[in-house]
Amino acid sequence: MPIRKVWRDWFGEFLGSVDVLELDKIDLCDAEHAERKSAALALLARLLSETQSALVLVDAGRDLAFRSTCRSAIECSVHLFLAETEDGYIDLLRSDDEVSRRSRAKKFMANGRGKLAKEAEKHLQEFLRRSAGAKGRFQISDIQTPFPRQTHVYREISADAAHVTWTSLVRHLHEIRPGWIELKIEPSITESELEEAASILAFSLLSGMKSLLNLVPALEDKFDLETVFEAYKKIYLSGNP
Template identity: 30%
Template structure:
């Protein structure tokens, strides 16, 4: 993953655009922000891997996947920005509902009421992001990691309990994840990086592209294939 990180940082230094040269500079800025958020999670994933915090790695993989799902939707939906902003409004409305009006002063009551009055905005669900996508694997892995690791569920809690041959159950702080789960985390992060890199490049005006960018994207593909091959060789 260090290879991916190094190439991605180089790529971000090469990418730039003139706001006047694109149809929707706000949307392109959001895509850059998504890519920056993805690289933040990549750095966290690397640190967890180097510290042998593999459960944390799998949780961070879910965060990276979410960036990929949003980047994919942003590249397919003409109204992605509106839906993203509506999701924020709906989230604020849900928060406002939970805050008792009587504990607020007059100014904050008006703000709370304004949030409650906006009832048209809808939450943007992961299943919504995946509709019509060619990358169904991202949605599948997002939901899988959410249920077995990231959220508090019976499956995720079971990871922290181990029963020995004598029937004694002990708790563990850093539970082990199996090779298949580790493989899923690594390859899905790599797939997300590949997808987001290509989509970001595709969004940048053609006049801002150059051969080095294309070379870096191709380098990503070779790294992805190499890491999959190495992992399979180790498994055998």
């Protein structure tokens, strides 16, 4: 069950319109808040990459994998919203990374006790001392944005995509008659779930682009966000409620 052709066409047109921006040629060296703007460009690049991956999957008939990949795209979009609205976004990003690296280093030290080279163990101990005050992890589902539907769908998809859950496992099992369970390697998803995934992927592209245009105003005249949004809205309203 592929996504509706109008969605597939919309994604193709959106990606084509982004190509015209030549984002890889933007010079931010002397720009105010260059680091935050550079991070926003990287986030949009990742959002576009995740979208292209999702489209490859749905074109191949991997509907569940398409839906799962949409989660990564939503996350990029929420990060772009934070980059746009939070002055301390870069510090938050670094803090989150430091906490993760510290956790990995501690586990590596514990598992490799007595097996690590002395120099490697020394470097790890120095890193753990330097990062002793690291705190703060991103919880994307807890971030308040003006778009509650985006957060809701993110959490719904996460039940299937983020890790192994009861919800994700049940998809692979189907009772065909009392006492008989059929195992599905590639379980199907409902039409409404597929429509929801396609529409939220499109919305995340719009939201992410809006944030980028606000952060890098020089791009505003090169991208007609309003027209792209109107096309999205027409498709969204024509779909399943």
